Amino acid sequence: xxxxxxxxxxxxxxxxxxxxxxxxxxxxxxxxxxxxxxxxxxxxxxxxxxxxxxxxxxxxxxxxxxxxxxxxxxxxxxxxxxxxxxxxxxxxxxxxxxxxxxxxxxxxxxxxxxxxxxxxxxxxxxxxxxxxxxxxxxxxxxxxxxxxxxxxxxxxxxxxxxxxxxxxxxxxxxxxxxxxxxxxxxxxxxxxxxxxxxxxxxxxxxxxxxxxxxxxxxxxxxxxxxxxxxxxxxxxxxxxxxxxxxxxxxxxxxxxxxxxxxxxxxxxxxxxxxxxxxxxxxxxxxxxxxxxxxxxxxxxxxxxxxxxxxxxxxxxxxxxxxxxxxxxxxxxxxxxxxxxxxxxxxx
Amino acid sequence: xxxxxxxxxxxxxxxxxxxxxxxxxxxxxxxxxxxxxxxxxxxxxxxxxxxxxxxxxxxxxxxxxxxxxxxxxxxxxxxxxxxxxxxxxxxxxxxxxxxxxxxxxxxxxxxxxxxxxxxxxxxxxxxxxxxxxxxxxxxxxxxxxxxxxxxxxxxxxxxxxxxxxxxxxxxxxxxxxxxxxxxxxxxxxxxxxxxxxxxxxxxxxxxxxxxxxxxxxxxxxxxxxxxxxxxxxxxxxxxxxxxxxxxxxxxxxxxxxxxxxxxxxxxxxxxxxxxxxxxxxxxxxxxxxxxxxxxxxxxxxxxxxxxxxxxxxxxxxxxxxxxxxxxxxxxxxxxxxxxxxxxxxxx
Numbered sequence: 001x002x003x004x005x006x007x008x009x010x011x012x013x014x015x016x017x018x019x020x021x022x023x024x025x026x027x028x029x030x031x032x033x034x035x036x037x038x039x040x041x042x043x044x045x046x047x048x049x050x051x052x053x054x055x056x057x058x059x060x061x062x063x064x065x066x067x068x069x070x071x072x073x074x075x076x077x078x079x080x081x082x083x084x085x086x087x088x089x090x091x092x093x094x095x096x097x098x099x100x101x102x103x104x105x106x107x108x109x110x111x112x113x114x115x116x117x118x119x120x121x122x123x124x125x126x127x128x129x130x131x132x133x134x135x136x137x138x139x140x141x142x143x144x145x146x147x148x149x150x151x152x153x154x155x156x157x158x159x160x161x162x163x164x165x166x167x168x169x170x171x172x173x174x175x176x177x178x179x180x181x182x183x184x185x186x187x188x189x190x191x192x193x194x195x196x197x198x199x200x201x202x203x204x205x206x207x208x209x210x211x212x213x214x215x216x217x218x219x220x221x222x223x224x225x226x227x228x229x230x231x232x233x234x235x236x237x238x239x240x241x242x243x244x245x246x247x248x249x250x251x252x253x254x255x256x257x258x259x260x261x262x263x264x265x266x267x268x269x270x271x272x273x274x275x276x277x278x279x280x281x282x283x284x285x286x287x288x289x290x291x292x293x294x295x296x297x298x299x300x301x302x303x304x305x306x307x308x309x310x311x312x313x314x315x316x317x318x319x320x321x322x323x324x325x326x327x328x329x330x331x332x333x334x335x336x337x338x339x340x341x342x343x344x345x346x347x
Numbered sequence: 348x349x350x351x352x353x354x355x356x357x358x359x360x361x362x363x364x365x366x367x368x369x370x371x372x373x374x375x376x377x378x379x380x381x382x383x384x385x386x387x388x389x390x391x392x393x394x395x396x397x398x399x400x401x402x403x404x405x406x407x408x409x410x411x412x413x414x415x416x417x418x419x420x421x422x423x424x425x426x427x428x429x430x431x432x433x434x435x436x437x438x439x440x441x442x443x444x445x446x447x448x449x450x451x452x453x454x455x456x457x458x459x460x461x462x463x464x465x466x467x468x469x470x471x472x473x474x475x476x477x478x479x480x481x482x483x484x485x486x487x488x489x490x491x492x493x494x495x496x497x498x499x500x501x502x503x504x505x506x507x508x509x510x511x512x513x514x515x516x517x518x519x520x521x522x523x524x525x526x527x528x529x530x531x532x533x534x535x536x537x538x539x540x541x542x543x544x545x546x547x548x549x550x551x552x553x554x555x556x557x558x559x560x561x562x563x564x565x566x567x568x569x570x571x572x573x574x575x576x577x578x579x580x581x582x583x584x585x586x587x588x589x590x591x592x593x594x595x596x597x598x599x600x601x602x603x604x605x606x607x608x609x610x611x612x613x614x615x616x617x618x619x620x621x622x623x624x625x626x627x628x629x630x631x632x633x634x635x636x637x638x639x640x641x642x643x644x645x646x647x648x649x650x651x652x653x654x655x656x657x658x659x660x661x662x663x664x665x666x667x668x669x670x671x672x673x674x675x676x677x678x679x680x681x682x683x684x685x686x687x688x689x690x691x692x693x694x
Contacts, residue, residue, distance in 0.1 A: 060407065101611075104563070104610070132674060180528070182678075182680070214587065215451045224671045224672055225671060225674050239586065240561065240562045240587050243677060243684065244665070244666075244668050244677050247675040248675055259451070263450055263614075264611050321595070324572060325571055325572065325595075327594070330530075330593065330594075333590070333591065334590070334681065337587060337588075337590065
């Protein structure tokens with residue numbers, strides 16, 4: 001065997017006639033071409049109830065700025081996503097602002113009044129209590145044990161051995177060839193970047209799964225533990241994945257359009273990137289649940305099925321870049337470098 | 348043993364009376380406190396010959412924008428860093444511009460004329476030829492084999508076993524407790540984030556080492572292989588570490604001040620983030636080697652010795668965040684989440 005980890009993606013790519021082209025010299029398709037060529041049935045529509053449209057004040061040149069957020073589906077972070085919908089429908093985000101932009105970390109938004117020490121939010125009917133116990137969910141809840149038991153999902157290209165296997169030295173479990181620095185395993189699954197402690201405990205029934213703080217993921221601001229945040233203050237990751245936040249804070253979704261309106265904002269000069277000069281804050285005009293918009297105004301998005309063959313080929317192509325530009329394929333990738341493709345649906 | 352990987356940092360932290368404080372309830376110092384408390388002799392001054400001062404045109408509000416770049420020291424990327432100094436001293440960067448800003452990827456700058464298909468640069472005296480063979484250097488060149496042989500550097504906190512060990516299942520070598528998704532090992536060493544294929548080949552004499560594409564690292568733009576770039580076009584990483592570029596392109600340094608002037612620029616709307624509207628390009632007024640500036644105008648920077656005890660404690664604190672904010676320490680971190688501290692020297 002080699003000491004390269006071979007991904008599920010590579011295994012599936014083998015079964016696909018990558019090189020069966022008229023011109024045998026043509027390079028294999030790159031990650032973006034693979035996504036473009038994916039079959040229509042591999043794309044999964046995102047429910048309008050899971051999409052938020054956040055309209056920022058126009059920029060200095062008068063250009064409109066719209067950000068679309070996809071909320072995580074059940075069973076992930078259900079109390080927070082329910083609260084975010086409730087707060088949006090109660091108009092609680094309208095008139096809020098971007099309060100904090102810290103380089104290589106996060107952009108955070110919410111109610112400017114919440115910055116005051118004695119802030120007491122007005123009650124919102126129907127808000128659920130939240131708990132840090134729900135930063136993670138049981139691995140059973142998404143069928144992870146069955147996935148891991150199915151070694152067909154991840155066999156070495158060269159040895160045909162399963163690559164999901166406990167590692168004798170470290171106890172780490174390798175899934176889909178992805179080595180992870182922060183968890184027993186990580187994998188793109190059910191449309192989201194996930195990590196798990198599966199294999200850490202002897203009692204696998206206790207295994208947990210959690211979403212991962214990749215670029216563009218949206219999380220719920222909170223105070224000191226045990227506060228778990230109610231969903232009224234949110235942030236998105238604008239730098240290298242701050243994975244130390246995993247399991248320590250609720251993730252509630254991701255930016256699927258308009259990320260540049262949050263990532264390219266001026267950095268705040270105060271502690272943690274808060275704006276010392278309040279005039280630098282970007283106003284949030286409205287936040288609406290897409291399902292509440294008239295049909296012709298609803299943004300419609302879809303994501304590439306992470307359990308389909310094109311995603312596997314895409315992941316493999318991300319991990320093994322090819323000529324003419326690349327010389328040395330990495331032979332691996334971390335979970336946050338295999339972003340799940342999301343796109344606007346054709347009209 | 349547990350299946351947590353315990354870092355060198357953790358091992359060293361044990362020997363340090365972290366909790367021997369007046370108030371036994373006080374939380375252990377966080378990463379930033381550890382850096383602040385580091386002894387003066389743990390800081391290493393960066394030579395003025397290794398610092399570049401890049402002055403951008405003022406922003407829309409008339410604020411000055413200055414970026415300071417630290418070039419990598421020998422034996423890393425020597426031909427490119429020599430060329431960058433030569434080009435700076437010949438004034439070849441003056442009047443250049445930021446040509447490309449691609450979200451979650453890179454900001455790239457150079458000569459706008461280089462965008463033309465028929466561009467032929469005017470010759471610059473003394474430019475060295477470059478080769479992709481030098482994207483990596485021999486592991487011997489920085490003493491990596493000796494480091495790895497010294498198991499005192501990395502013993503498990505719980506088992507006292509060396510954690511630098513070939514892993515029977517994967518052949519991966521674990522150094523300082525850092526698992527890496529892209530290489531046999533990665534470690535912060537000699538002041539820089541490095542990765543290596545040490546342990547991949549049976550003949551260790553062939554092992555190579557290379558710098559890693561972390562946030563803020565500066566690389567050398569190039570055309571299709573085998574072109575290796577001459578240093579006249581540069582980029583910096585403004586998103587999640589694009590580690591697939593490692594070993595495929597020359598890294599030449601990192602941004603040590605003014606990163607926000609490159610990371611918060613408007614994203615380009617063209618392919619790969621190039622600006623379709625040339626008026627959106629940020630002009631570069633001058634680029635100077637700090638050693639060529641009058642003494643009182645030279646920026647002076649220092650970095651925390653990556654082989655010292657404070658860096659080990661800092662790395663451990665990054666991998667194991669503590670209450671009152673954090674609940675679950677990750678027990679690990681990737682190389683790009685343990686950025687080497689660099690700061691301006693006290694006047």
